Amino acid sequence: MNTIGIIDIGSNTVHCDVFRTDERTIRTIGSKGVVNRLGVHLAGSRTIPAHKITEAVNIIRSLMAYARNKGARTTHVFATSILRKAANRKTFIHKVKAGCGADIDVISTGQECLCVERAARFFIRPTNDRILLVDIGGGSTEFIIFDKNRTYVRKSYAYGLSYVKGRAGAGEVTAVRERARISRFFDAKVRLFAKGVLQYKCKKIIVTSSIAKVMAGAKYGGMVTIADGHRKTISRDNITALQKKVLSKPHTVNIAPAQRELVYIGTYFFHHLLQAFHKKHFYVGPYSVREGYVLESLELGSGI
Numbered sequence: 001m002n003t004i005g006i007i008d009i010g011s012n013t014v015h016c017d018v019f020r021t022d023e024r025t026i027r028t029i030g031s032k033g034v035v036n037r038l039g040v041h042l043a044g045s046r047t048i049p050a051h052k053i054t055e056a057v058n059i060i061r062s063l064m065a066y067a068r069n070k071g072a073r074t075t076h077v078f079a080t081s082i083l084r085k086a087a088n089r090k091t092f093i094h095k096v097k098a099g100c101g102a103d104i105d106v107i108s109t110g111q112e113c114l115c116v117e118r119a120a121r122f123f124i125r126p127t128n129d130r131i132l133l134v135d136i137g138g139g140s141t142e143f144i145i146f147d148k149n150r151t152y153v154r155k156s157y158a159y160g161l162s163y164v165k166g167r168a169g170a171g172e173v174t175a176v177r178e179r180a181r182i183s184r185f186f187d188a189k190v191r192l193f194a195k196g197v198l199q200y201k202c203k204k205i206i207v208t209s210s211i212a213k214v215m216a217g218a219k220y221g222g223m224v225t226i227a228d229g230h231r232k233t234i235s236r237d238n239i240t241a242l243q244k245k246v247l248s249k250p251h252t253v254n255i256a257p258a259q260r261e262l263v264y265i266g267t268y269f270f271h272h273l274l275q276a277f278h279k280k281h282f283y284v285g286p287y288s289v290r291e292g293y294v295l296e297s298l299e300l301g302s303g304i
Contacts (some may be wrong), residue, residue, distance in 0.1 A: 001021070001022050001023070001027070002020070002021050002071055002073055002296055002298070003018065003019070003020050003021075003070070003072050004018070004021065004072055004073065004075070004076070004297070004298075005017070005018050005019075005064070005068075005070070005072035005074070005075030005076070005104075006018075006019065006068025006075070006076055006078070006290045007024040007060060007064065007075060007076070007077040007078070007080070007191065007291055008066070008078060008079075008080070008288075008289065008290050008293075009038075009056065009060070009077065009079035009080075009082060009083065009104065010035055010038075010039075010040025010079075010082060010138050010210075011037075011038055011040075011042070011080075011081060011082045011137060011138025011139035011140075011160060011161075011162040011163070012035060012036070012038075012039060012137075012138035012161065012171045013033045013034060013035050013210065013264060014033065014034050014035075014036050014056060014060060014063065015031075015032070015033040015210070015290065015292075016030075016031070016032050016033070016063035016064075016066055016067055016075075016123075017030070017031050017065075017290045017294075018030035018067050018070040018072050019073070019077050019232055019291075019294050020071075020135060022295065022297060026122070026291065026294065028225070029070060029071070030067070030070040032063060032066050033128060033210075034059045034062075035258045035259070036052065036056055036059060036061070036083050037052075037057060037137075037162065038052055038056065038162075039081070039082050039138040039139045039160065039162030039163060039166065040087050040162050040165055040166040041128065041166065041219065042082070042086060042139065042162075042166060044166060044264050045087075046085060046086065046098045046132065046151045047086065047087050047088045048082075048086050048088055048092055048105055049292070052090065053088075053092050053095050055223070056093070056096070057093070057095050057096055057099040057100060058099075060077065060096055060099075060100050060102060061099060061254075063237075064077075064100060064102065064196075066218050070297065072238055073088065074148075075102070076106075076294075076297060077096070077100075077102045077103065077104050077105065077108050078105040078106070078107055078290065078292070078293055079104050079105070079107070079108060079139065080139065080140060081109075081112075081137065081140035081158065081160065082105045082138070082139055082221050083104065083140070084106060084108070084109070084139075084140075084233065085109065085139060085158070089106065089243060090131060092104075093106075095293075098206045105295075107166055108119070108126065109140065109142075109156035110154070110156070112140070112142060112156060112267075112289055113142050113144055113155075113156055113202060114141050114152040114154075114292070114296070115291075115292030115293050115295075116135045116144060116208060116288070116289050116290040116292055117144045117146060117151065117154070117209070117292070117298060118210070118295050118296060119134065119215055119220060119287040119288065119289070119291040119292035119295060120144075120145075120146075120206065120285065120287065120289075121270070122129070122286050122291070122292075122295055123285075123291070124285075125148075125205070125284070126146060126147055126148040127147065127148055128147055128148060128149070128199050128202065129203035129204070130145055130146070130147045130152065130202045130203060130207070131145070131147065131202060131203065131204060131206055132144075132200075132202040132205045132277065133145070133146065133205075133206050133285070134144050134179050134205060134206070134207045134208070134209070135208045135209050135220060135288070135289065136160055136161060136162070136207070136209045136211065136257055136266065136269055137160045137165050137209060137210070137296075138158070138161055138162030138163065138262075139158070139159075139160040139162055139206075140156055140157060140158055140160050140161045140292075141156070141157045141160055141189075142154075142155070142156045142157075143155045143156075143157075143197075143267075144150050145197060145200050147153045147203060152197075152200055153197055153200070155193060156274050159185075159189060161211060161238070161262045161265050161266055161269075164185060164186075164255075165180060165201070165261060165265060166263050167181075167185075168181070168182070173261050173265055174208065174247055174264065177236070179268075182222050182265055182268045182270050183271075183272070186268045186269045186271075186272045189272075189288060190269070190272040190275075190276045191272075193276075194276035194277060199278070202277065204279070204283055205274070205277060205282040205283065206272065206282065206283045206284075206285040207234075207282050207283070207284060207285060208285035208288050208289075209266070209288075210288065211259075211262055211263055211266040211272070211283055212234065212266070212282070212284050212285075213286070214259055214263055214285040215234055215238070215242065215255075215263060215266070215267075215284075216232045216234060216253050216256055217254070217255075218242070218253065218254040218263075219232075219234065219238055219252075224284050224285075224286045225286055232284045233282065233284065234281060234282055234284060235247045235280055235281040236271065236274055236275075236280060236281070238281075239267045239270055239271050239274075240271075242263070242264075242266065242267055243267050246260065246263075246264045246267075260265030270282065285289065
């Protein structure tokens with residue numbers, strides 16, 4: 001057995017998962033995320049402020065210690081869209097190296113798609129039915145269409161939930177004007193993608209995003225895990241009910257305040273996603289790019 005830590009520097013959260021693996025299995029034995037909201041700043045200046053870099057260094061150092069305490073022999077640190085986009089990414093990478101002794105692997109959009117797909121293929125054993133796999137993060141959104149025999153589409157777009165929050169500026173995302181802007185934005189983006197792929201007639205949609213898992217946790221009273229398989233779903237009615245509840249009684253929503261705004265923004269994306277693909281619900285995938293990254297590091301689940 002091998003124990004490995006994976007730290008994912010995202011646009012909203014810096015997240016660490018600790019995995020125990022062998023040649024055929026991968027099991028999460030620890031998971032911890034810290035909200036840092038790095039991506040909010042990139043919608044305008046494309047520069048991560050110095051104080052946020054210092055904060056990120058401290059977070060990464062603490063997460064590396066967390067992984068060691070969980071038994072990780074090695075910890076890999078990677079970043080996705082946040083450092084692909086940041087004009088001062090070299091400064092960020094240098095500060096992390098100096099403060100934590102860690103090298104950051106900035107993965108490309110293509111590699112991010114492959115990691116998401118690798119995790120899905122490893123955990124769900126696809127059939128002849130085509131699946132639309134969706135991962136919307138803070139700064140980018142990945143779409144993959146595949147079945148057990150081939151991959152039909154891999155697309156990554158440079159928008160995500162923190163990006164949309166950053167575009168809203170100082171305005172409250174729940175204000176009438178902002179709600180309309182967010183809805184129009186996602187309607188246009190999802191339609192653009194759907195227009196070229198509806199002919200594949202995907203049997204179901206699986207969403208692997210952290211925000212979808214938080215929504216499932218609020219609905220079912222517990223976070224989604226690998227053991228859940230794909231039994232947990234979010235329907236159009238769930239999305240509508242959550243939107244109304246956030247507007248009228250936000251403190252009754254079973255979602256941490258730090259995540260509530262991004263979840264609310266995400267509901268508009270998911271609404272337009274289901275509408276564009278004529279589905280009543282999506283399945284919540286209990287894995288992410290982190291599982292794909294560790295599988296790639298260990299050269300497991302490579303049938304893509």
